[in-house]
Amino acid sequence: MASRERKSSGAFYTPQSLVGEVTRSALTSALMHTPLSRDSVERSLAGEAIPPEVAPILRARIAELRVLDPACGSGAFLVHTLETLASLQSRAGDARPLATLRRDLLTRSIFGVDVNPTAVWLCELRLWLSVVIESEETNGMRVTPLPNLDRHIRVGDSLSGDAFEELRGAGGSTIARMRQRYARATGARKRTLERAMQRSERAFALAHVGEQIQRCAARRRDLLAAMRGRDLFGERVRLGTTEIALLARERTRARELATRRRTLKSGGALPFAWATHFPDVALRGGFELVIGNPPWVRLHHIPADMRAALRTRYSVFGGAAWERGARAANAGAGFAAQVDLGALFLERSLALTRDDGSLALLLPAKMWRALAGGGARRLLRTGARVIALDDWSESPAAFDAAVYPSLVIARKGADDETPAPAILASLHRKRDVLRWSVAPTRLALDADPASPWVAIPPPVRDAFDRVSRAGTAIGDSAFGAPMLGVKCGCNEAFVVTRDEHELARETELAARHPAAADELPEHIIVRSGGRSATIEREMLRPLLRGESTAPWRALPNAEHLIWTHDAVGNVRSTLPPHAARWLARWRRRLATRSDARAGSAWWTLFRTPAASSTRTRVVWADMGRTPRALLLAAGDPTVPLNSCYVVPCAEETDALALISLLNSSLAAAWLHVLAEPARGGYHRYLGWTMALLPLPRDWAYARDILAPLTTRAMAGDVPTTCELLESATRAYRLRASDVAPLIGWAAR
Numbered sequence: 107m108a109s110r111e112r113k114s115s116g117a118f119y120t121p122q123s124l125v126g127e128v129t130r131s132a133l134t135s136a137l138m139h140t141p142l143s144r145d146s147v148e149r150s151l152a153g154e155a156i157p158p159e160v161a162p163i164l165r166a167r168i169a170e171l172r173v174l175d176p177a178c179g180s181g182a183f184l185v186h187t188l189e190t191l192a193s194l195q196s197r198a199g200d201a202r203p204l205a206t207l208r209r210d211l212l213t214r215s216i217f218g219v220d221v222n223p224t225a226v227w228l229c230e231l232r233l234w235l236s237v238v239i240e241s242e243e244t245n246g247m248r249v250t251p252l253p254n255l256d257r258h259i260r261v262g263d264s265l266s267g268d269a270f271e272e273l274r275g276a277g278g279s280t281i282a283r284m285r286q287r288y289a290r291a292t293g294a295r296k297r298t299l300e301r302a303m304q305r306s307e308r309a310f311a312l313a314h315v316g317e318q319i320q321r322c323a324a325r326r327r328d329l330l331a332a333m334r335g336r337d338l339f340g341e342r343v344r345l346g347t348t349e350i351a352l353l354a355r356e357r358t359r360a361r362e363l364a365t366r367r368r369t370l371k372s373g374g375a376l377p378f379a380w381a382t383h384f385p386d387v388a389l390r391g392g393f394e395l396v397i398g399n400p401p402w403v404r405l406h407h408i409p410a411d412m413r414a415a416l417r418t419r420y421s422v423f424g425g426a427a428w429e430r431g432a433r434a435a436n437a438g439a440g441f442a443a444q445v446d447l448g449a450l451f452l453e454r455s456l457a458l459t460r461d462d463g464s465l466a467l468l469l470p471a472k473m474w475r476a477l478a479g480g481g482a483r484r485l486l487r488t489g490a491r492v493i494a495l496d497d498w499s500e501s502p503a504a505f506d507a508a509v510y511p512s513l514v515i516a517r518k519g520a521d522d523e524t525p526a527p528a529i530l531a532s533l534h535r536k537r538d539v540l541r542w543s544v545a546p547t548r549l550a551l552d553a554d555p556a557s558p559w560v561a562i563p564p565p566v567r568d569a570f571d572r573v574s575r576a577g578t579a580i581g582d583s584a585f586g587a588p589m590l591g592v593k594c595g596c597n598e599a600f601v602v603t604r605d606e607h608e609l610a611r612e613t614e615l616a617a618r619h620p621a622a623a624d625e626l627p628e629h630i631i632v633r634s635g636g637r638s639a640t641i642e643r644e645m646l647r648p649l650l651r652g653e654s655t656a657p658w659r660a661l662p663n664a665e666h667l668i669w670t671h672d673a674v675g676n677v678r679s680t681l682p683p684h685a686a687r688w689l690a691r692w693r694r695r696l697a698t699r700s701d702a703r704a705g706s707a708w709w710t711l712f713r714t715p716a717a718s719s720t721r722t723r724v725v726w727a728d729m730g731r732t733p734r735a736l737l738l739a740a741g742d743p744t745v746p747l748n749s750c751y752v753v754p755c756a757e758e759t760d761a762l763a764l765i766s767l768l769n770s771s772l773a774a775a776w777l778h779v780l781a782e783p784a785r786g787g788y789h790r791y792l793g794w795t796m797a798l799l800p801l802p803r804d805w806a807y808a809r810d811i812l813a814p815l816t817t818r819a820m821a822g823d824v825p826t827t828c829e830l831l832e833s834a835t836r837a838y839r840l841r842a843s844d845v846a847p848l849i850g851w852a853a854r
Contacts, residue, residue, distance in 0.1 A: 120182055120399045120468065124498070128397065128513055129186045132466030133194075135493050135515050136395040137167050139462075150194060161198040168195050171215050172387055175398040176264040176455055178218030181229030183397050184259075185236050188216055205240040209253060212237060213289040217384065217393070218259045230255045253289040254296060257303065262378025264400075265416065265450055268318075269380055269457035270388040281306050282386030308370060311382040315367045322360050329353045355418065380458065392460035392518075399468040399511075400451035404444055421481055422449040428480030428556040434581035435477070435588070435794035446470055449482040452514075456489060459518045464493070471499040471512040472782040477794050480556030487555040490516040492546070494530040495561050499783045501534040510783045531561045535854075551780070558780055562851060566779075569848035573776050576838040577800025585753050585764070585801075588793045591650075591725075591746035592667070593712040595699035599692040600668045600711070601649065602632035602641065629684065632666065645669055645685045647717075652727030652749030655734045657769045658819040660744075667745045670709040675718060677710045716752040717745040722761040724753045726768060726796075729788050733777065733796075735768035737761055737816065751793055762813035764801075769819075770834035771827055772845055773799060775852035800838075808837035 120128075130151050137147045142163055150156050150164060168191055175183050192207040200207060212233055220226050234252045241250075284306060288299040329349060370376070381388050405413055405423065417423045426445045448469045455465045473479040474495070486492055492514065499510035528543035542563040551557040560567060581587045594600040629640045649667040654660055668685055671677050681689065689696070689709055697708040716723075723738040725746050738744050739758070746752050755761035767773050777799060781789035802808035811833050815825045825833075835845055 122182070124468070124511070125182045125186050127496075128399075128466060128468060129183060129190055131494060131496070131513065131515055132395060132397045132464065133187065133190060135464040135466065135517065136171060136173075137164070139167065142167065150197070151190070153197075156198050164198045165195055165200060168198075168211075169214075171394045172217065172390065173215055173395045173397060174387075174393040174458060175218045176396060176451060176458065177398050177400040178220045178229050178259065179222070179225045179399075181218065181232045181259075183399070184216050184218050184229065185232050187395075187397065188212055188233065188236055191215070203240070203242060205237055205242070208237045208240060209250075212255070213253050213258070213286055216258060217387070219262050219264050219378075220259075221261070221263050223261050226259050226261050229259050233259070251290075251292045254291065255289070257285045257288060257383075260378060260383055262383070265420075265454055267377075267379050269454060270384075270392055279386055279389060281310065285386075304376070307382055308376055310385050311376060311379065312367065312370050314379070314381050314385075315363055315370065319360065319363045319367070322356055322363060326353065326356045326360065329356065390460060392458050392463060394460060394463045396455040396459050396463075396465040397467070398451075398455075400455075401447050402470050403447045405447060405450075408447075416450060420450045420453050422453045422485055423481065425484070426478045426481040428477055428483070428554070428558065430552075430554060430557065431477045431480075431794040431798070434579065434797035435792070444476070444478040445481070446473060446479075449473060449479065452482055453485055456485065456516075456518060461519045463518050464515065465490075465518070466513065466515045468511050468513055471497055471510040474512065474514075474559040474561070475780055475782050476558075477792070479558075483550070483559060484556040486514070486516055487550065490518050491526050492516050492529050492549065493527075494532075495544075495549075495559070496532045496534065497561070498534045500787075501536065529561070531563075540854075560779055562779060563847075565847040566851040569845050570776060570779055572840060572844050573772070573838060573848065574800050576840055577802050579798050580753070580801055581797030583801050583805075585755065585760075588751040588753050588796050589716040590713055590728075590793060591716045591748045591750040591752060592714055593701065593748040594667070595701055595712065596692055596696055598635050599689055599696060600670075602634045602639075602646070602666055602668060604630060604632055604646075604664050604666055639684070639688045641668065641684050641688060642682045645682065648744045650725065650738075650744050650746045650750060652729060652747070655725065655727040655736055655750065657734050657736070658765070658816065658824065659736050667747075669717075669745065670707075670711055671714055671717075675714045677707050679707075681709060713748060716750075718754070719743055721754040721756060722758045724755060724761050724764050724768070725750050726791060728792060729784055729790050731788055732771070732774040733768045733791050735765045737765055737820070751791065751796060759809055759813050760805075762816040763805075763809040764812075766812035766815040766819075766825075766830065767801070767808075767834055767837070768799075770830040771849060771852070772831055772834040772838075775845070775848045776800075778852045779848075802837040802839070804839065807839075811837045 133151060134144060134147050138144050142160065146157075146160055147164075150160070156164065171191070173184070173187050175181075178184055188208055188211055191211055192204055195207055195211070196202075196204055202210075216233065218226070218229055220229065233255060237252060281303065284299060284303050288296065288303055291299050329352065332349070366377070376382065387393055405416065408416070423445050426449075446469075448467070452465075452467060452469065455467060459465050469482075473482050494513070494515040496513040498512060526546040528545055529549055531542055531544050533540045540563075544561055544564070544567075548564070548567055549559050549561060551560050560570065562570065628643055630643050630646060631638060632641050632646070645668050646666040647669045648663070649665050650660055650663070651665070654663045668689065670681065670685070670689075680686075693708055696702070699712075701712040702708070702710070719738070719740060719742055722740045723742075723746075724735055725738055726733050726735040728749050728751060737758075738746075753761075753764065755764065777791065777795060778789055780798065781791060781795050784790050815830065815833060819825060831849070832842070835842060
């Protein structure tokens with residue numbers, strides 16, 4: 107697959123070393139059932155001698171396994187699972203040749219689905235090679251024919267349709283027996299069994315669609331009965347918008363099912379459906395193990411009609427929000443489009459897993475912290491028990507992409523009667539692996555099932571909580587939620603560059619003779635994208651990008667923004683001639699920007715409150731190795747762009763103190779626990795993350811300690827890292843020993 111195609115589909119091949127680790131961890135969870143302990147399974151998988159009393163139990167457990175990769179690609183996980191299970195079964199006392207063991211497991215226990223037909227063919231080929239390579243027969247003509255895998259490895263969209271619904275009848279077990287015979291069949295018998303399986307699958311699909319139509323009709327009857335009912339006063343019951351939308355969806359669903367049944371009856375192509383193609387597994391309650399590395403791609407890259415269908419079908423999409431974080435950042439509903447496709451595969455995988463079965467998926471590490479990962483976290487905390495969480499975000503790049511993988515292993519179902527075991531957490535680094543245990547009650551930031559996960563060692567969590575208890579979140583303080591900087595939606599049109607020498611001369615002149623500013627020319631020559639033009643001076647304001655921020659002050663920058671709003675932020679009703687002529691060449695593009703609204707001027711800028719200079723502003727970059735905060739004094743016309751966040755302050759002293767806190771290693775260490783990872787060891791200091799940062803509870807006391815440090819820094823006397831840390835710790839009324847584990851964890 108070409109690199110561009112892999113990027114658009116979110117499909118990246120998994121390194122073999124990672125495949126091995128994931129498979130071992132997944133099989134440990136899947137095989138670890140009473141009376142098999144974790145220790146005995148891990149020792150067996152590691153190649154140690156299997157005790158005689160454990161061997162028959164292990165063989166029986168292997169025989170029960172049904173393993174699925176819902177995005178199997180070329181089959182890396184399925185091949186490794188097949189070979190590991192066959193080897194384990196052999197060492198557990200099964201005396202049959204290894205090739206025979208693999209063949210038997212392949213036709214009974216290994217299943218895969220992928221939307222790419224070429225990938226499915228490669229998966230089948232690799233599974234065949236895994237069987238034949240262990241054959242002891244040297245004469246190729248005598249090798250037993252390879253199994254037919256087209257009923258085990260399917261071409262289909264794993265996210266389409268429903269998972270395993272309630273099924274009735276014995277068709278599933280019949281198809282399972284036919285599949286096993288078909289896998290071993292050759293010649294005319296193979297063709298006969300193939301036709302028989304097609305008939306059985308079609309009949310099962312028709313029966314399944316019929317059941318769905320009946321259930322859909324029952325739901326519609328209930329809704330209509332409620333609509334026609336009367337209340338205690340004899341008045342007609344009026345359905346709310348939710349019930350009306352639900353009724354409309356049921357009507358649409360009924361039409362779709364009727365069309366599907368007509369297509370099936372007329373001999374049309376049998377669409378992929380879990381209940382139809384794996385009915386025997388459905389009747390067993392699902393797969394014992396779902397494993398894999400599903401595609402990672404944000405859903406805003408998917409067509410709108412498909413997004414709408416997925417939003418309705420998947421709770422991790424429709425209910426993506428972590429609501430507390432969204433409120434803290436004043437985030438709108440649009441952030442749900444940032445949900446990763448991997449979250450939908452997580453929900454589908456859990457639905458396909460039988461009760462007390464296991465799933466092991468490689469997913470983006472940011473899913474456990476991101477605002478839009480709330481639905482995925484809620485799903486696992488309410489519908490499963492997390493067994494292990496491995497983080498590879500600090501390991502050397504292993505994929506052909508800038509991705510930060512994590513492995514989550516979970517057991518479906520919540521057992522409220524027995525205490526949940528500790529979660530095994532690990533952090534894979536360049537040269538070593540850190541391992542520790544996390545109590546299930548301490549995995550998340552708070553009691554909300556959707557809240558971010560804080561999977562850090564217990565001493566570090568203790569220090570993190572001490573800082574949290576010693577303060578009040580910025581979003582809940584007088585400062586309020588941070589604001590994202592100004593968005594223009596077309597930098598080529600609005601962002602221009604002035605001549606650096608001319609700008610330096612004007613700055614020097616204004617510093618020496620403030621009154622001379624009134625005598626400067628009314629028009630300025632600017633450049634952008636190889637073009638130059640004359641723009642009215644009144645239309646230009648200095649701009650600040652995130653990459654131009656540094657601790658305490660901004661880096662020199664000649665870029666300016668064509669400011670199409672007035673002094674209070676309202677969009678101008680008309681533009682002066684030179685600015686209008688410059689922007690006109692992008693008019694069509696500007697009018698169709700994603701943030702544009704009907705009736706608004708086509709030259710409108712977005713999120714302009716952050717540009718207001720009526721108050722002192724604290725500004726920091728949205729990404730960096732550590733936060734980089736600086737001050738824009740009241741009256742400073744600089745416009746922070748949307749790679750910055752802004753907190754306006756009523757008093758300059760508040761701003762000075764907040765800047766010292768944000769530039770301290772203590773704030774950086776606390777934020778690194780929650781901030782999403784980014785390329786090159788960077789973190790994302792987004793509005794919701796920063797809104798949770800605790801301000802020292804006694805702010806007046808803290809301000810007296812912290813504000814003088816920023817005053818010194820702006821005068822050229824920059825405080826040392828140790829001085830900032832000591833002052834920030836004292837501002838929280840904590841001791842160095844209280845925060846030492848957190849500081850050490852951030853500096854690892």
